[in-house]
Each structure stands twice: as structure tokens, then as C-alpha cells.
Amino acid sequence: MKQAYEDMSGKIIGGLEAGGTKMVCGIWDTAGVMQSRILIPTTTPEETIPHMIDYFKKWKIEALGIGCFGPIDLNKKSPTYGTIMRSPKKEWSGFNIVRAFEDALHVPIGLDTDVNGAALGEVTMGAAKGCDTALYITIGTGVGVGVYCNGALVHGLVHPEGGHILIQKRTDDTFEGCCSRHPNCVEGLASGVAIAKRWGKKADQLADQPLVWEMEADYVAQAIANYILMYSPQKIVLWGGVMHRKELFPMIRERVQKLLNGYVCHPQIETDIDHYIVTPGLGENAGLTGAVLLGVLALKGDGYVI
Ligand code: ZN
Numbered sequence: 001m002k003q004a005y006e007d008m009s010g011k012i013i014g015g016l017e018a019g020g021t022k023m024v025c026g027i028w029d030t031a032g033v034m035q036s037r038i039l040i041p042t043t044t045p046e047e048t049i050p051h052m053i054d055y056f057k058k059w060k061i062e063a064l065g066i067g068c069f070g071p072i073d074l075n076k077k078s079p080t081y082g083t084i085m086r087s088p089k090k091e092w093s094g095f096n097i098v099r100a101f102e103d104a105l106h107v108p109i110g111l112d113t114d115v116n117g118a119a120l121g122e123v124t125m126g127a128a129k130g131c132d133t134a135l136y137i138t139i140g141t142g143v144g145v146g147v148y149c150n151g152a153l154v155h156g157l158v159h160p161e162g163g164h165i166l167i168q169k170r171t172d173d174t175f176e177g178c179c180s181r182h183p184n185c186v187e188g189l190a191s192g193v194a195i196a197k198r199w200g201k202k203a204d205q206l207a208d209q210p211l212v213w214e215m216e217a218d219y220v221a222q223a224i225a226n227y228i229l230m231y232s233p234q235k236i237v238l239w240g241g242v243m244h245r246k247e248l249f250p251m252i253r254e255r256v257q258k259l260l261n262g263y264v265c266h267p268q269i270e271t272d273i274d275h276y277i278v279t280p281g282l283g284e285n286a287g288l289t290g291a292v293l294l295g296v297l298a299l300k301g302d303g304y305v306i
Helices: 045-058 097-105 114-125 186-190 192-199 210-231 248-260 283-300
Strands: 012-018 022-029 034-041 063-068 109-113 134-139 143-149 235-239
Touching: 012 114, 012 283, 022 045, 022 283, 034 045, 034 283, 045 097, 063 097, 063 114, 063 283, 097 109, 109 114, 109 283, 114 134, 114 143, 114 235, 114 283, 134 210, 143 186, 143 210, 186 192, 186 210, 192 210, 210 235, 210 248
Parallel strands: 012 063, 063 109, 134 235
Antiparallel strands: 012 022, 022 034, 134 143
16 A cells, blocks of 8 residues: 555645535645635535535645535445435435536545544544544534544445444433434434433533533443444544533543443553543544545545555
8 A cells, every 4th residue: 555645745635524514625735734724504505515616616626535424325336426315404315425526626536424534634643643443423413433443444334323323321311312213322312412402402501510411421431432342442532512511521531431341451441541532633623634635545546545
């Protein structure tokens, strides 16, 4: 495998972190310096896509990487590759985001999920730099998990959907969950939407209510304990709107240790968990950085790694 960053001087790469509420578009040169970054509200494809095409055309990008909300078809052999599948964002269901940019820009396009993109950013340049296996977890409007395993982003039948793993509901929680498919998945019980629906207020108005955060830490910790047992990550990067409340981090770390109960024997978990479950090194730019890296890989073609 050859490094994708070699011989890339002078190239201008576009990145798009496509989210359900906003599209984050950026331009990087291949020295890793951001030249420009803009936000475009996510409305309908007809309204949102042309704004982004104009932006990327103006910069004359040579490749585009997209980290997109899902579910999305990532199988390059599939006739529907690049299509957003049955999404709660109805206007985008069935929309082929790769084809839309390919037809307009005529440049190589790289694609992965938004959270896989953020995981790639963090293992390349952020808090998980140098790890072979790491996770990027976002607890925001929804819950998503990017999985980088043995040096590659994980895809399979579709792609991992770690936000919808099933967890144990607390006996003191009468909320029915906000996921339309599962009564007790982590997104349904611990996302920002779940907090707001359960308590009737947004998270930032609940700062003085300890039970809100005890419950939140418990649910997130349950999910993380399961991810540790399944993937054995060397680093867990945890972020998203809900995690801006930094007090959650020590609560979650302690709960993860309790749930694992000494079973996973490693100092990272037993004595150094403060450096194991961490905030992103790239801050709010993890997703955009990862998207750009997907663009670099698309430009270089098969046989390259970041
Ligand atoms: Zn669910």
C-alpha cells in the first residue's frame, strides 16, 4: 500500500460533511491547511445541492470527499451506490448524492458515512492518531459510531449502525424512546432528541438536574462497554452536541469501568481511562477533515492508504 499523501502538492481537495441539519463544506490544500469552510442549512436536495456545487466549482477542486448521514449505499458494485437509503429525512431518501456531484463537477468522489469520515480524521490527524482500531462516537441529535478497525474503515453488508444497538432500559425511566424502530436503542434513549422529549426541555436547560445526566451517562456507558467488548478499540473519541457537557466524561468513564467489571484487563481501561475515552483532537473539524481525506483517497485511486 502506498501513502495517498505522497506527490499531492498543489492539489485542492473539497470536503463535505453532510448532516441532517447542516452541510459543512471545506477546501483544503494537501498540506492539510484549510483554505475555506462554509455551512449551508440542509433543506431539500433541490435547494441545498446547487449551493454546494457553486462553492466547489468556484474553488476548482480536483477531488471531493463526502462523509454523509445514513443509511447510505457504500457498495461500489451496487447500482444504487451513493444513494441515501430509507432515511428519516424524507426529501433525501433515494437521492444519489455521489451522482449529483459527479455529474456537476466531473472529479473523483470519495464517500463514507459521516461518522466513519470523522473516525478517519481522528486516526489520521487527531486524538486517535496512530491507532489501528478506534471508534468515533457522536451523541447529538442522533447517535452514530464510526468504526476504524485493523487499519480500515468498516463496511460490510451495509455499514455499522452503532447508534441503534439495544441497551438495557433503566427501571426509573418511563420514556418510551424516540426511535421509530426500537424501544430501547441507544439513539432512542440517549440522543439529544431523546433527552428533550423525555424531560420536556432541551439539554442546555437541564443543567441543574442530576438525574438527567446520571441516566445519560448510564446509557452512553452501556453502549461504550458493548463497543469495547466487540471491537477492542485502542481509543474511543466521543463527541456530539450532548457531549459538549464535559461533566459527562468522568461519569461515563467511571460507569464503563463498573460495567466491564475488570473483565477487559488493560491499563487503558483500568487505570488510564481518562486518556482512553476522549474528546476529538480535531474538535468540530473531525468530520470535515475525514471527508477531505476521503477525497484524497478518491483522487489517488485504489491501492493507497492515508
Ligand atoms: Zn433505533
